[in-house]
Amino acid sequence: SAKKEKRTAIFYDESMLYDYLHKRDIEHELNKAIVNDELYMAYQPQYSVDGSVVGVEALVRWQSPKLGFMPPDSFIYIAESIGSMDQIGTFVIERSLTDMLALQKSTGVRFSVSVNVSVKQFKKADFFENLMAIINKIGFCAELLILEVTESVLIEDIESIQHLMLKIKQQNIRISLDDFGTGYSSLSILKNLPIDELKIDKSFIADITTDRESRTMINGIISIAKNKNIITVAEGVETKDMLVELSKLDCDVFQGYYFSKPIDKAQLASLLSSQATS
Ligand code: C2E
Ligand code: CA
Ligand code: CA
C-alpha cells in the first residue's frame, strides 16, 4: 500500500531501520528500568600520588532483562531525548550519596564522591533545589560532593550558568570539568567559570607514552590548572608507564584500570577498609 511504501522509504538501508527499532526498544525498556530496579551504580576509585583512595566516580549501570547489559553511552542520550534523564539523574545522586555516606561512616575514610550530571539535567530550573533536598535528606557532607559536567553544558547562556555555579559553590560543592580538552572552548571556560577540578580526557592519556604532542598538551593543561589552583585528574590510566609520566607532569589524581575498574559497593568497602588499617 501507499502508506507502507511511505514508511519504508524513510529508511534508506537496513542498518538505519535497525537503529530506529533498537532506539524504540531502548526507549520502551528504559521507561520501566527505574521502577523495576534495573539501574544500579558502580564506583571507580580515584588515587592520589601516594597511592591512597581520595575519591570515587559514580557510574550508572543498566542490566535490562530484555536487552542485556546496556552501557551508559548507549542510553543516556536516549534518556535525555525522551525526558527520563531527570528520574535517572535523581536516582544516581540519591543512590550514590546514600551508599557512599554509609561507606564513609563504616570505614572512617574521608573521600569525595563525583557524580556525572548531564547537560539537560544541569540546566533544569529545579536542579539545584532538588540536589540540596537530597543532600539534606541523606545528611551527606556537601564538601565531599563533586559534580562532573562537560563543556557542552557551559557554552550557552553563560550568565545563568555563572549564577547556578555560584549557588553550588556557596554550598561548598565542587565542580569538575569532564572530558577536558575535547571541546573547542575549554580555555575560555576555565577563564570565566569557577571550576575546581578538571579531568584530562582519556584520549590524551592513552597516547601519553607514545606521542610527544599529547604529552605536551597534558603538560600545558596541568600548568594552566596549577596556576589557577585547579585540581587535575587523569582518567583512563591503564598502565604503570602512564602513571609514571603523569606523575612527572605533576598530575594530582589518577583514575583508571591500572588501579581499579568501576566496582560495586561491597568491593569498594573492602578496598577502603584495607586502606584504613594499613
Ligand atoms: P565519563 O564520565 O568520561 O566516564 C569515564 C568512562 O571511562 C567510564 O565509562 C569508565 O568506566 C571508563 N574507564 C574508566 N577507567 C578506564 C580506563 O582505564 N580505560 C578506559 N578505556 N576506560 C576507562 P562508562 O562507565 O561506560 O561511562 C561512559 C560515559 O557515560 C561516562 O563517561 C559518562 O559520560 C556517562 N555516564 C556514566 N554514568 C553516568 C551517570 O550516572 N550520569 C550521567 N549523566 N552520565 C553518566
Ligand atoms: Ca565523568
Ligand atoms: Ca571523562
Ligand code: CA
Ligand atoms: Ca566521556
